[in-house]
Amino acid sequence: MKRSAGKYGWRQIAAALTAVWLLGSCASSVYADDKIAREPELSIIVRSSSSSMLFSRLEIDSPSLLRELRAARAETAGRTPFFPDIEVEWRPDSRSRVYRLDHTGHLLSPETNHRLPLPNSAAARMLAYARILRNRHYGKLVPWSEARRLVARKSIFTLTDLESGLSFRVQRRAGSSHADVQPLSKEDSATMKRIYGGRWSWQRRAVLVGTASHRLAASMNGMPHGGDGIPDNGFNGHFCVHFLDSTSHRSETPDWGHQLRVHQAAGSLSRYFSSSPPLTLALSFVEALNSKDTDMLALLREQAPQASFQALDSFLNELESIAVRGKREARPDAPSSQEDERLSAEIELPVRIRRIEGRSVDAKLRFSFEKSSIGSSWRLIGVSSNVPGISF
Template structure:
């Protein structure tokens, strides 16, 4: 039904009044006659390497502020990044893509350069980004609720958050999470393509869709267990996890699956903000084992960039990594501490070569007793080839 004209007019007046109040007469907008050949596009994607992205063109954004903005020095530490990107194209900008920091600056990964924007421009970009993020991600939904919505034998759609590829599945079973199967041979082909042509237990962030529902979830890609759909070229089922769901063998949610659920909701930082240092260290090992550079960047946000790059290089050379539980180097009560050093033993499984043992040391800090913990240093002790 068409909305009354007075309702649309009131909404337009309210929105333009808000923009005027927020940005004022000197806002970073340009009248159509003042627009240059340069263009700006706001982007949301779950990682720097994701090919699936949500876009919002900003034709009335004057790009002069990018050209005139104060250039920041190359930082020695990893900036607090968001999932927002700004792509600027045109003769003056040479098709450059910047990533936004939490403070509203633009950061170029290749050069390490930061651009300090006028606060009105950064506020506009961050505000528009929030709207775009709601469209890009799924919502967090506890397993008890998801269990009712995605009931047994129902058919729903799975969308991979990194590639954007979608396929249909049918839930066949599962008490603590959903056991599902690709619906047809074509669905199996798409799922196999998402996993690079090789089935694995690797967790992936996904959004599952049924009707108007868009829910954050995590899947693995390994056919196992019972089979219920003939002729779909998928021997067995695979698992989909939701918020607080568990595996069949544990009453505790799988950390790696929960990380991907939060990622699929666009709330990775909410996962880390309430975590103790031991959980953060454990999550770093899971991130490396899942070969997820975006999680690695978030979990090493406070360390020097050179050390963060070392972690990413190690991840790239590993087929898998396992660790013992991290332990505190000192008898420190986390309730009363502001700095906690951790050490733990890890087993490294290189893509090529012998399995190795190593010891990792990290330091975590918080600015107050109510602030989240953040890593500030990581030290890798020499590795030893493990005796057979």
């Protein structure tokens, strides 16, 4: 599902930012001085994952920026950090080229491992365009204390799955620590079931909550349970929608799996990981394994040594499910004073692994972390297991 953000020249940046803010959750397109009907030579695309069917495109009409691109000379990139959700399409001739945008505004080629360095002014413009589109694509990260007023009880709103792009209508029926909602009709229930591959599931998914004036970042599960209040909607019960810092019914701490998807829906997952302590990163790795989210796994091991995780693909091919055993009532994203002063850390998690052929095994996963200096971000450098045959 494509959501176009129109064409912009550099002079329209300020106007475009205003237009994006005014549109809020509206899905219509924005156009500024659109005088060119031909296929755009330069576009920026935002999608939350490599397989996401929901994406937003910004067509850039800037002769000066195109001149800078044509004048750029490729150089070896090395391991340069880039925005995993941003693609840049450039058509200098009949062939389309796809690049990534690094954190300084330069273009990276994943095919050749080369970089196109741009002048500082041009790089700043690329970052500004990307910022416009990301703000347009994702939901706003708001705490449950605010979200519960924006989606009040008995209110009707739309949920859009960030991966499939499918949308359906729901009504909030109850919920004090998160929103308990129900599909409005049989058609809405059928769409929700399509999102989950034709069967109900407890799997958490990143969603956008759309109201008349807001687009919020949230996470949902897909399993009917509990009370029912809308007859003949094809859904026996309700399901849960979580927001930032919301909790489940029987816990005073946020569900870390839902919190991951909330940040994913806000486009803030990378920032969330960069400020997280080792325990959060370890739990996130297990959650990404269980959902086979290869994009999240790539983000978590982005700074790991190149020799690490060579057996990860084969492990995923054999995996049916994986879950942490036991309950944790402490917030996993609360760093300890000891972690603030250390430059390395080890986390051990007891897990239950179920293989596709049906066999289950209990194991302990040991996660190794390090950081370059006090105050810098933790990075995952390796994962090992105490069970032979389980390797990454």
